[in-house]
Amino acid sequence: MKFLEFYEPPFFSDDTYVWTNNGHLALMIADVSKDNTTVLDRLCHILNGDMVPAKSPDLEYKAPEIMLNGKTFLVVRGRGSLVENFTNGDESACKIQNDFAHWVISKLQGHDTTVEH
Numbered sequence: 001m002k003f004l005e006f007y008e009p010p011f012f013s014d015d016t017y018v019w020t021n022n023g024h025l026a027l028m029i030a031d032v033s034k035d036n037t038t039v040l041d042r043l044c045h046i047l048n049g050d051m052v053p054a055k056s057p058d059l060e061y062k063a064p065e066i067m068l069n070g071k072t073f074l075v076v077r078g079r080g081s082l083v084e085n086f087t088n089g090d091e092s093a094c095k096i097q098n099d100f101a102h103w104v105i106s107k108l109q110g111h112d113t114t115v116e117h
Contacts, residue, residue, distance in 0.1 A: 006086060
């Protein structure tokens with residue numbers, strides 16, 4: 001399974017989570033103490049290809065977290081569902097989740113992220 005088969009665009013959000021078109025939980029905002037609607041809406045627009053980022057943020061991946069300027073920004077979700085329903089084990093699930101995280105970072109940094117389906 002390729003990561004965009006599980007994490008299927010287009011993405012949509014509520015105030016805390018980013019969901020996939022096929023109903024999987026994809027991302028969770030780390031700071032739930034404030035209203036994140038604007039941030040998550042912009043994130044979804046970038047992931048869906050509806051807009052490009054204004055600048056390239058300093059992002060890195062420390063599984064399962066996407067760090068922004070060294071602080072946890074997003075948590076990549078879906079591993080449990082991948083293990084239970086879609087892959088033949090934790091190693092495959094981890095690869096799909098990691099590939100998705102790197103794709104998210106590339107999109108948020110404004111890089112071309114064309115992938116083969």
